[in-house]
Amino acid sequence: MTTILKIDNLHQYFERGTVNENHVLKGIDLEINQGDFITIIGGNGAGKSTLLNSIAGTLPIEEGQMFLGSKNITKQNVVKRSKQISRVFQDPKMGTAVRLTVEENLAIALKRGKPRGFTKGVKAINRNFFREQLATLNLGLEDRLQAEIGLLSGGQRQAITLLMATIVKPELILLDEHTAALDPKTSALVMALTEKLITEQALTAFMVTHNMEDAIKYGNRLIMLHQGTIAVDIAGEEKQNLTVTDLLDLFHKQSGSAIKDDSLLLV
Numbered sequence: 001m002t003t004i005l006k007i008d009n010l011h012q013y014f015e016r017g018t019v020n021e022n023h024v025l026k027g028i029d030l031e032i033n034q035g036d037f038i039t040i041i042g043g044n045g046a047g048k049s050t051l052l053n054s055i056a057g058t059l060p061i062e063e064g065q066m067f068l069g070s071k072n073i074t075k076q077n078v079v080k081r082s083k084q085i086s087r088v089f090q091d092p093k094m095g096t097a098v099r100l101t102v103e104e105n106l107a108i109a110l111k112r113g114k115p116r117g118f119t120k121g122v123k124a125i126n127r128n129f130f131r132e133q134l135a136t137l138n139l140g141l142e143d144r145l146q147a148e149i150g151l152l153s154g155g156q157r158q159a160i161t162l163l164m165a166t167i168v169k170p171e172l173i174l175l176d177e178h179t180a181a182l183d184p185k186t187s188a189l190v191m192a193l194t195e196k197l198i199t200e201q202a203l204t205a206f207m208v209t210h211n212m213e214d215a216i217k218y219g220n221r222l223i224m225l226h227q228g229t230i231a232v233d234i235a236g237e238e239k240q241n242l243t244v245t246d247l248l249d250l251f252h253k254q255s256g257s258a259i260k261d262d263s264l265l266l267v
């Protein structure tokens with residue numbers, strides 16, 4: 001099995017050395033294998049965003065090491081990492097240029113990892129490619145190439161953001177509660193689209209969610225963070241057969257505490 005991302009003994013602190021010191025990640029060891037679709041769940045303040053920010057490079061690593069393939073990326077900045085690691089945020093506005101059109105945004109995404117240069121307009125050959133790609137989303141967006149992204153609905157924007165994050169195949173895609181701001185029906189649609197893109201392109205994905213049902217339904221592996229440590233890490237058949245009740249039981253057993261956080265009980 002090929003390891004895409006390896007995290008060794010990752011510690012993250014906020015306000016380190018002060019009376020307010022918060023030791024948020026406490027020695028995370030994690031190997032993400034090629035083709036893994038991992039769902040991450042955990043209570044408020046468990047460290048999910050901090051882990052995602054550490055992987056994306058928006059938060060410098062305090063202690064520990066991180067490898068992308070065989071390359072040590074511990075000190076690599078977010079711009080360099082973004083060539084291989086793409087990210088979709090909760091806020092549909094993040095990750096897109098809201099004043100630019102759909103096709104202009106896709107043209108920017110198509111340049112990920114390539115030398116930057118400004119070419120005005122969108123080439124006809126790319127326009128056709130974008131139209132084909134948008135048609136696969138089944139949202140009629142292939143006819144909205146010249147629409148300003150900011151004018152589309154949240155669901156349409158998240159669908160386009162997903163396309164932008166995958167139009168150049170990333171080594172790893174980070175999904176940061178990317179359906180949390182959507183209504184349940186749109187959220188289900190975007191999740192189905194997410195699964196389709198991940199499966200068709202054989203992507204490796206790491207998805208933070210507050211929704212236990214989604215965490216169970218999607219992906220081949222589930223990780224539960226609790227107070228900065230990995231409390232549960234299950235995969236394969238064990239994950240497939242999991243129910244929400246099992247997951248809660250497992251959490252109690254592993255962490256030795258009951259879930260007090262209502263946000264986790266969204267089922």
Ligand SMILES: Nc1ncnc2c1ncn2[C@@H]1O[C@H](COP(=O)(O)OP(=O)(O)OP(=O)(O)O)[C@@H](O)[C@H]1O
Nearest residue numbers: 014015022024042043044045046047048049050051
């Ligand atoms: N920039 C920051 N400065 C100081 N403390 C922070 C910062 N970001 C996060 N924290 C603290 O770190 C801890 C972990 O936060 P984090 O956002 O990683 O948790 P989370 O699991 O993503 O929670 P949530 O589900 O609420 O988003 C919390 O106690 C939080 O208050």
